[in-house]
Amino acid sequence: MLLAGPRRGTGERPANVTGRTRLTPLHVAHTRRAGIVTPMGTTPGRVLARVTAVPVLALSAWLIVAFPLLLVGTFTPLAGVLLGVPAVLAAVLFVPRLLPDIEDAPWWPVVAVLVVSVAFAVVQLAYHSEQLVIRRDPASYAQFTIWIAQHGSLPIPQHEELIAGDDPALSYDSLAYYEVGDVIWPQFLAGTPLLLSIGYWIAGVEGMVLVPPILGALGILSFAGLAARLIGARWAPLAALVLAISLPQQWVSRSTYSEPAAQILLIGALLLAVDALAWRVPARGRPGAPHALAFAAGLAFGLGLVVRIDALRDILPVVGFLGLLLVARRGQAVPMLVGLLLGLGYGFTAGYGLSRPYLDYLSDSLHPLLALGAGVVALTAAATAILWRHGIPRTDRPAWLPTAVAAVSVLIMAGFALRPLIRVEYGHGDAATGYYIGQVQQIEGLPIDPDRTYEEMSLYWVGWYVGLGAVAMATAGVALLLNRILRRRAGAWVLPLMVLSWSVVTTLLRPAITPDHPWAARRLVVLVIPAFVLFAVWFAAWAVRRLRGASPAGGTTSWYTAPVAALGVFALLVPTTITAAGVMGYRTDVGSIQAARDLCEDIPDDGSVIVVDGGTMSNFGQLIRGMCGVPTAHLEQPTPAEVERVTAEVRERERVPVLAGGEAEQVVPYLPPGVPATQPFNVNTEQDMSTLMRPPDGAWRFVGNVWLAVLP
Template sequence: MPSTASSAAGRLFARITVLPAAVVAAWLLVAFPLLLADRFAPLPAVLLGVPAVAAAGYAVWRWTPAPPERDPPRWPLAAVLLIAAAFTAVQLAHHAETLVIRRDPASYAQYTVWIARHGGLPIPQHRELIAGDLPGLGFESLAYYEVGDVIWPQFLAGAPLVFSIGFWLGGPGGMVLVPPVVGGLAVLVFAGLAGRLIGTRWAPAAALVLAAALPVQWAARSTYSEPVGQVLLLGGLALAFDALSRRTGLRDRWGVPHALAGAAGLAFGLGLVVRIDALRDLLPVVGFLGLLLLARRGQAVPMALGLAAGLGYGLVAAFGLSRPYLEHLSDSLNPLLVLCGGVLAATAALTAALWRRGVPRTDRSRWLPAAGFVLVLLLMLGFAVRPLVLPEYGHGDQATADFVGQVQALEGAPVDPDRNYGDQSLYWVVWYLGLTAVAAASVGAALLVRRILLRRDPQWVLPMMVLAWSVATTLARPAITPDHPWASRRLVVLVLPAFVLLAIWLLAWAARRIRELDPAGARSRLGAAVVAAGVAAAAVPTAAASAGIMGYRGDAGSVAAAERLCATIPDDASVILVDGVGHYYGQLIRGMCDVPTAAADGPDTVARAVEGIRERGRTPVLAANEREPLEYYAPSGDRIEHPFHVRAEQDPSTLTRPPSGAWPFEGDVWVLVLPGRQ
């Protein structure tokens, strides 16, 4: 029998490592309705959000069972807490200030700024405060869509709802500190999942390797959605493990396992509030619910209800607040929606057809487990040889092709702008984790599939369904501009965790086999050596790949520059953007400076807009990327100021090798404050 102290240590590990998922899910449950009601502000968020978070945390703390491990020690929890804290500290030290929209993080940052200050969507254009419906004025900018007389941001609301907490506490400077904290929590949740599936003693090794991975560190330095998605989806897997650790029947009275199952389904579903890709990642959960029903497990119904509730939130977030973005993705989203309907219908039909027989007995087949083992290895081999036999071409738009050609020229690679490099997706994983870890994970996946088909590891069924599906679909079609580290976003939420988890599982399996051969002899020492060598073989290449991004902070100085820019613009101003500055800075000026903003298509439009602003009793302000365009409107130049002036570093772009070092970033906004109505 395990001692009371060891049981307490195991339960404390389980509680702490699943707590972040419960907290984030509870926050989104309250925050998203407030956003829909245009009431997302500190006071209602505190009055409703704090009790919800406290209740969720208390419930999970009370309900979480200890892992089914005999005599778990205390040191793994201390180790994973130390790893998560160190990860957070490193990312805080290197956190980016990406406020100027060139890629996704600044889009999320400006989304956060708007909802944290204004409490709702859409963003009004305020034409009536500029020049009415004057032809030649545009209100759209990069990642922000002009629809009628309003503006809609590109992405989903989940991550900005979380980042808003930092904005309320410390303005833009506080907002950019939240992603490193969320990233550290994601590492902690992943350690909890590894401890449940492999054993708590292996959780620190798994957490260390994942925390060292370049894409995981990089995504936690900027306002990306991936760390929030990690917390929810990996936390959902951990909650599902806890829920299914106790057997209940379909007709049993609902209790703690049912509550945990509902929480797991809710965490899964709320992933769609954060990322539209979650719709694809969650398809295996639907199939798993069918298996639970066939097994007559009582957790099936509450998990399905939780999943439906979370997905309901997500569908409203997607189709209610991000419709223009979905229309932009229609070529890939529409087939995915059809696939979702097909999976739901197929699961219902197969569950009904197999209801009397129960779960198929795959262990009675002589060839099926072996076939599953071989199929996994063949699939990974196929991904490995794919660039040699099926190189991919085409991007879907000319701008991406032009960009790829420019990066090819910078790298000295053959210039072929149509090359999209998606066929090299497995090589991307090798870049960041090393060949040894990828090979070990592939063998581990094959062995686990065989064991699952032999019905030996039921606790792995749901994790393998979700992780294997995400790995296969992501590697098959990354669907992203292929420059790095940007393209590595696709690997962060589930792909890299899957490879790390499977590699560590294989290492643990090998160590157990060695100990079983000779528990007290030389082979025991051999097992320890194998473990040490295996962890080093996974961690050292991963850490070495990460060295390329450790020496800089992206867009550093942008927060202070934005504050100077807003201080230069009067409170009663209406801003006209007279050159390409609007493409990158339009929403920054509109949201952070809280003034009506529009881009003009030429000097005549600028002149008419300035007159319209004066007629409305407001102060006209012109903004440009360079000084020269403003000199046309102020020949003496005595009123032209340069408040936004940033010389910093930004993430590089590479296509054929891992990213290393930084590219320069130059950010400039020149401002001319014109006199108001005379």
């Protein structure tokens, strides 16, 4: 049985040449050869296995050390060097030695995967964004990063004593930054800022904005490693290339989004789990490489929650899989569970300790997710207890069951394809989103229907970005894999298929995001598009192997094998490339870094900034507070009398009052004669466009202005 442990009393033992307990491999679709594994020497399979595991190991090690430092308020460059760097070095130097080699791997796939990853990084570095003005998430993460990289702690003090005390006319919150008592909390989780801070420490803001392309490239590398393990080394370059070309992968890797880091952790966790389960280790076996790798896999799954709160949904299948491992008496079950609990402990501490206002804001969707998680845990515990004595039921009986389940998977995808014809989804949950969608509909020439969420189009979003051919191939691939798994012939795929299929179905069912593109493509980046690419490439590999004689080792080759393979490659690469052209040729928010410096230079070191319009406070409040390092507040109902009263309170504290607004007309009416208003922040550049019924194919204009007046 694929998940069952060795039979009691059989005394099963492996051929042991390295001191490891290695029994019959789980892999069937891509079997690792049993026998002698030479502990010394460099082989292509060893290099590919190790280099593709480095990203998840490095990120996990850094987060394990960096998050507690932030929690206690000592997240500094010195602490990072003394504690974080050794942890990362230890993880990437020692853990990869435990990995089994990837079989049947020549050198060319290793080189090709590295070339794709490096080329991806180079392109995204050339197109990197400078989003510092908070309009959507990237600048929110950027300002979060700048604050903790400079101060090493949270929350953010309001410094109201340096403005006007507890004057009720003033507020201190801004977009993505919540005023709670006398402090300010950033909106999102700390995982991504903890990673971006490395770039800030090395080269300031310019270094920070160069980190996302590196993370995106590491995500490509991790995905290539997973594909090599599950499909075969020769197919890994194609899988990596398709993902690298896809518009969403390129787009999120140019700005300070959280998705690249989450992708590395979750895909890397799957990669480590596949390697850990390559050994059939009994529950009471001696601890060794499989246990260490299982712990690392569980830890990476859990640490995904430090980066994104919706990682909690993505890892729910891991809980059920752990139940299967326990019932099967597999030795990897307990260490994987311990690692998962430790990572989740970090994640819940990050959420409820440092981002509680954000979780309160998400309560309408978070509480049902927590309830679902509790239900999955309870159900898994009950099922494990029930099956403990009898083992895992046979899934290949009755004989028709595997085929029926495979057919159901195809019907589910057909349902998503037909969904727009059956139902139109409504209900954003807030008026501001509806207002914006109405504007985009007007621009795109669509019927004005502001409350429409476009969630019924979610499968077609995937088709935009990887092609309908890839969607069809992936659907067929999932059906075939389900059939093989239920017939107990593809054990290595059990956990990846559980996690990826769950993420695809739940995300497509309810993307829960403002539906304009490329913004909505964020929901597809972490696991959905990688899942479609992985399943589609597996199907292509399966088809080619069938044509060659139904054997991975090859056999008789039909004349039409090469054309069919070429057709599959064409279906994967060409539509993906065509759509990706929509983000080639522009960079977003260029000039914002220098404009922010100019803005800060115009504010005296002993200045206290009073923002006189809400839009400027929302977009620039944390930028001024964090990057310029001066107290900042918003006068909610400015009148000449109110401005005069508040600025007088600032002077009483021996500070220089500074007025700020988005337009000169918003600042000039409050100035005494002879005091000029200047425009230090003046950016007119490109930003991402918004589309609803077609993929994005260009850029819109972004105009950012801040006017200042330093009062005597």
